[in-house]
Amino acid sequence: MVYCGKASQGCQNCRTRRIKCDKVRPQCTQCVRVRKQCPGYRDQLSLMFRDESTKVMQKAHAQWGVAELSELGDSAASSPTSTPPSSTRGRSLVPETATPRPTTLATRARKSPEGKRLVREICATPIDKAIQFYVEHYVIGLPDEPRVGQELQGTRWVHSPETRDIMAAVGLAALSNLTGDKEMDILAKHHYGLALQNMASTVRNIAGVDIDLVLRAVVMMAMYEVTRGRNEPLSPARTHVMGCAAILSSALPLRHAPADGPRGLLQLCFSMVASKQGSYQYSSPEPNVLIPTHPEPPSEGALPDTFFDWISISDKMVTEPDRPSAELIKIIARFTQLSALVRTQPLVDGQPKTADVIGQALEINDDLEAWERRQDGAWAVVEKQHAGDFFPAEAVFEGCYHVYDNTYIARVWNHYRWARSMVSQLLLESVDRFPASSSGSLPVSPAQQRRRLALSIRRLARDTLVSIPTHYRHPNLAPAHWDCFDKTKRGAGIGIAGIPTLLFEIKVAGCAPGVPDHYRTWALRILETAYQDTGMFQAKALAVLLGKMVENESSRSSSPLSVGEGR
Secondary structure, eight states, rough: EOOOHHHHOOHHHHHTTOOOOOOOOOOOOHHHTTTOOOOOOOOOOHHHEEEHHHHHHHHHHHHHHHOOGGGGGGHHOOTTTTOOOOOOSSSSSOOOOOOOOOOOEEEEEEOOOOOEEEEEEEEEOOOHHHHHHHHHHHHHTTSOOOOSSGTTTTTTTGGGGGHHHHHHHHHHHHHHHHHOOHHHHHHHHHHHHHHHHHHHGGGGGGSSSSSHHHHHHHHHHHHHHHHHSSSOOOHHHHHHHHHHHHHHHHHSSSSSTTTTHHHHHHHHHHHHHHHHHHHHHHHSSSOOSSSOOOOOOSOOOSHHHHHOOOOHHHHHHGGGGGGGHHHHHHHHHHHHHHHHHHHOOOOOTSSSHHHHHHHHHHHHHHHHHHHHHHOOOGGGGGGEEEETTTTTTTTGGGGGGEEEEEEEHHHHHHHHHHHHHHHHHHHHHHHOOOOHHTTTTSOHHHHHHHHHHHHHHHHHHHHHHHHHHHHHTTTTTTTHHHHHHTTSSSSSSSSSHHHHHHHHHHHHHHHHOOOHHHHHHHHHHHHHHHHHHHHHHHHHHHHHHHHHHHHHHHHHHHHHHHHHHOO
């Protein structure tokens, strides 16, 4: 199965008559005019990645003067290792047997009685499979992306040589994770290197490049790091996100789309703070604790100086409808800096430094609460529920989903949720560990503060889980289900760009203190599904962290001491 580029979208009748088809559904105007039954339109995804073996073999036979395909019997027409049909969204496209070697055209041949070599089999190369996997699992069906392959027909980046190597690298890395094939991982690194070289030469003259194409390619590079992963998959990805922000900020203002530039830059800034906060999940021996028992060694600053330059640029250029997002990023950046301070500074109950940390956390929490109260109109969140068992229970939490004005607003709301939840957790830990400092800083009694924070954390965790179908389409969802979620209009730009942060947000919701057990187990199943669906290492790593917490809480609840305490 090879990548074949663009294919005609017209119906068979119009293509046979060699006339322009207007592609009206269910029947084109040309067929209606001549009173013919319109045969419909071809699936563009299967055409872009279609089996061209027969045509290639026929051309080879004509050049070599050997028998036609039909005369070769089953030597070329069938093969135990032929590529299976293109999978639908949600099915893992995994090679059934050994992977063909990375050649331009993987073939097997035998000699004819006359000594001439006959092509016996032409297989899809690993690159073809990897690109197909990327399109099917990282593009089709995701919010802000085409719902079917046919919609990719006029999409420039899919057919661009600038993105081919990085699409292959991501697809190969994902397939390597799912199959354990080390050769695919090696090949993924090779194509990743080619993509880096190509991008380095492209951005030397930033004024003459297609900025949208470059940004998508760089986002794919970050996705490669998140997908391939290993011990800490977010740090290299964060480097690409910063590079993407630098490119975009240097290109602003975008004349053809004045609103998209600041919105895109703000999304990159949100990704950076989430990535930094998420990095603590990997570096700490206590990944679910905001105030570590023992301070960690100091590292580089929480956020680079250029980050605040980008916030300043966005703040000056952002449109009024997007103003709430520019306000929120400043609050979350303060929390990320405070969180870094808490992890590296020893805090002792009763000392001024400890009271100051608690005071800063309270101020950030109040600012986040005030931000939420101000949101109405286009920024309002509407929760809906479908009666009965319309949605698969494993794909839609409690049968509920959110409707937002657009996917950009939806992403910003989830950034609010993870940040507010972690600030609340920081305050809860402070109340328990530093009672003397807390009593002098809290506006209410410690018991009242605990209740308020616990209720807030539970609400935020539920809202995060309910929001998931707006950002990620579970493989068990059908197009009929998508219609409900697509009531939220487009607006975030690149669908897959929001998935790594969403995985972190799901982990935050699942690991939040005091949430019900079924919140944790449902969040864990989503992370496990995301890994099986995309092969993204980050999903697996976060599932392991959440799985340990679920296992530990299950062990505690079933112990005799816990049973006795519950009576």
